[in-house]
Amino acid sequence: MSVIQGRLSTTWQRLLDWWDRLSRPQKWVFGVILFAAVALSPIFKPAFIDTPGISFGGTMAQFAMIAIIAIGLNVVVGQAGLLDLGYVGFYAVGAYTVALLTSPESPWNKMGPSGFFSAPWAWLSCVPLAMAVTALTGLILGFPTLRLRGDYLAIVTLGFGEIIRLLADNLGDITNGPRGLNEVAFPHFLDSAQHPEGVFSASNSRGDANYGTWWFWLGLVLIVGILLLVGNLERSRVGRAWIAVREDEDAAEVMGVNAFRFKLWAFTIGAAIGGLSGALYAGQVQYVAPPTFNIINSMLFLCAVVLGGQGNKLGVILGAFIIVYLPNRLLGVHFLGIDVGNLKYLFFGLALVVLMIFRPQGLFPARQQLLAYGKAARGLLGAQPPEKEPAQ
Numbered sequence: 001m002s003v004i005q006g007r008l009s010t011t012w013q014r015l016l017d018w019w020d021r022l023s024r025p026q027k028w029v030f031g032v033i034l035f036a037a038v039a040l041s042p043i044f045k046p047a048f049i050d051t052p053g054i055s056f057g058g059t060m061a062q063f064a065m066i067a068i069i070a071i072g073l074n075v076v077v078g079q080a081g082l083l084d085l086g087y088v089g090f091y092a093v094g095a096y097t098v099a100l101l102t103s104p105e106s107p108w109n110k111m112g113p114s115g116f117f118s119a120p121w122a123w124l125s126c127v128p129l130a131m132a133v134t135a136l137t138g139l140i141l142g143f144p145t146l147r148l149r150g151d152y153l154a155i156v157t158l159g160f161g162e163i164i165r166l167l168a169d170n171l172g173d174i175t176n177g178p179r180g181l182n183e184v185a186f187p188h189f190l191d192s193a194q195h196p197e198g199v200f201s202a203s204n205s206r207g208d209a210n211y212g213t214w215w216f217w218l219g220l221v222l223i224v225g226i227l228l229l230v231g232n233l234e235r236s237r238v239g240r241a242w243i244a245v246r247e248d249e250d251a252a253e254v255m256g257v258n259a260f261r262f263k264l265w266a267f268t269i270g271a272a273i274g275g276l277s278g279a280l281y282a283g284q285v286q287y288v289a290p291p292t293f294n295i296i297n298s299m300l301f302l303c304a305v306v307l308g309g310q311g312n313k314l315g316v317i318l319g320a321f322i323i324v325y326l327p328n329r330l331l332g333v334h335f336l337g338i339d340v341g342n343l344k345y346l347f348f349g350l351a352l353v354v355l356m357i358f359r360p361q362g363l364f365p366a367r368q369q370l371l372a373y374g375k376a377a378r379g380l381l382g383a384q385p386p387e388k389e390p391a392q
Contacts, residue, residue, distance in 0.1 A: 035224075038220070039217060041056075041060065042056055042060055042208055042209070042212075042213040043208045043209060043213070045208070049329075051325075051328045051329050051331070053331035053332035053341065054331055055205075055210065055212050057208065057209075057210050057211075057213035057216060058210075058212035059212075059324065059325060059328045060212065060213070060216040061212040061213070061215035061216040061284060062324050063216070063320060063321050063324040064215070064216050064222075064223060064280075065277050065284070066277075066301070066304060066320040066323065067223055067317045067320040068219065068226060068276060068277040069091060069273075069274055069277045069301050070301060070304040070308070070316040070317060071230060071273060071313060071316060071317070072269075072272075072276075072277065073087050073274070073301055073304075073305050073316075074305050074311065074312075074313060075230060075266050075269055075270040075273065076266055077305055077310060078309075078310035078312070079234065079239065079242040079243065079246065079266060080242045080245055080246055080262070080263055080267075081242075081249075082146070083151075083153055083154040083157075084153075084154070084157045084302075085155075085157050085158040085299075086157035086158045086159065086160040086161025086295075087157070087161070087270070087274055087298055087301055088165075088295070088301065089160045089161040089163070089164035089165075089298075090271040090274030090275055091275075091278040091281070091293060091297075091301075092161075092164045092165065092168060092278060092290075092292075092293035093275055094131070094133075094134045094274060094275030094276060094277065094278025094279045094281075094282075095130075095279065095281050095282040095288045095292075095293075096168060096175065096282075097126065097130040097133045097134070098123065098127075098282040099181040099184045099288040100174070100175070101126050101129070102122045102123065102184055103182060103183055103184050105182055106174070106175075106176070106181055107173065107174060108174070119185065119188065120187075123184075123187045124187055126279060127276065127279045130275045130276065130278060131272045131273075131275045131276050134272055134274060134278070135268050135271050135272035135275065137271060138267045138268045138270065139267075139268050139271075141157075141160055141271075142263070142267035142268065145157070146263045147260065158298075161293070164293065165293045168289075168293070169290040175290075178289065178290060179289070180288055180289025180290070181287070181288050182287050183286060184283060184287065185283065185286075186200050186201065187218075187283065188200070199211060200214050200215060200218075200283070200284075215280070215283075215284045218280075219280060222276065222280070226276075227313055233269070238262060238265060241258075241259075241262040242262060242266055245257065245263060246311075300323055300348070303352060304319035304320040306319070306355070306362060307323070307348075307352070307355065307362060307363060308362055308363055309361060309362030309365045310362060310365075311365075312364045315363060315364030315365070318364060326344070327341050327344035329341075
């Protein structure tokens with residue numbers, strides 16, 4: 001068993017080393033090819049990746065939504081090293097912002113026949129508002145709590161997630177309580193006689209290019225934009241400060257890093273990304289209710305980050321794909337009279353135990369590289385001739 005484990009570990013490490021040796025343009029070429037293949041997968045899906053029990057386009061739409069959450073949570077947990085167990089609260093704030101402004105069952109409904117909140121533009125108008133409200137929520141929560149560390153911060157964020165869910169459940173006059181808010185707005189695009197409300201409407205449920213596929217494509221565009229933003233932050237002074245705080249907060253403060261300010265930056269940016277995913281969920285499902293935002297889902301979001309590799313943006317996307325795709329792929333598969341697709345929490349729990357034993361850094365761990373002047377430094381080191389051994 002140890003021999004097999006060693007061989008698998010060596011093969012995996014060689015693959016990661018090969019990827020690291022590629023130049024940046026080569027990585028971009030591979031990335032564009034992979035992006036195109038993933039984007040077209042709902043249209044030209046191979047039989048072995050299809051999900052027989054559920055629409056594959058809908059599965060990929062859910063994956064894009066969870067991937068955005070994983071990227072935002074990775075900023076908080078993977079980059080800044082803050083253990084956030086209540087990230088689902090930001091997801092809920094983003095979803096309820098859109099629902100409260102566009103659902104006809106909401107007393108705060110702002111939709112009208114014309115203007116900024118008219119039906120064709122209402123969802124798009126609410127997306128920046130949802131991100132702004134969620135970022136403000138993260139700022140308000142983080143200001144008094146980010147002076148805590150470790151388990152204490154985890155407990156506070158866990159309580160925040162539960163408080164948001166309980167507020168949504170009990171403020172019946174505003175959120176409609178456990179019944180939720182229906183008929184949430186969605187983007188109207190490519191209206192036609194066949195699809196009078198556009199391709200993002202639930203009425204577009206037939207064929208491979210159904211409304212799930214269109215939501216998946218929209219999610220991919222948002223993922224690319226977020227990756228570019230977060231990648232630039234990682235290579236900036238802010239990203240270097242996050243890594244310093246994550247590795248040793250006391251040492252970072254001694255070296256002049258304002259740890260509290262940069263942790264607050266991470267918390268606010270991560271919250272805004274979570275709010276964006278919540279807005280995406282509200283428009284896609286067109287229904288928002290408190291049970292969706294329970295602590296179990298918050299643990300699944302964290303599971304995606306841990307499985308993929310904390311601190312690695314592409315790794316956490318892979319982790320999001322695993323936690324979304326596998327349960328849907330196994331849905332309808334019965335073993336001893338049990339639907340295997342319903343045992344996802346058992347599988348993910350076992351996967352985390354095995355991962356912590358054999359590969360605690362995740363499937364795609366973050367590679368430690370020089371962030372400032374890295375390219376120039378590697379060029380100088382590579383140009384130096386090898387030192388000669390002294391004569392005996």
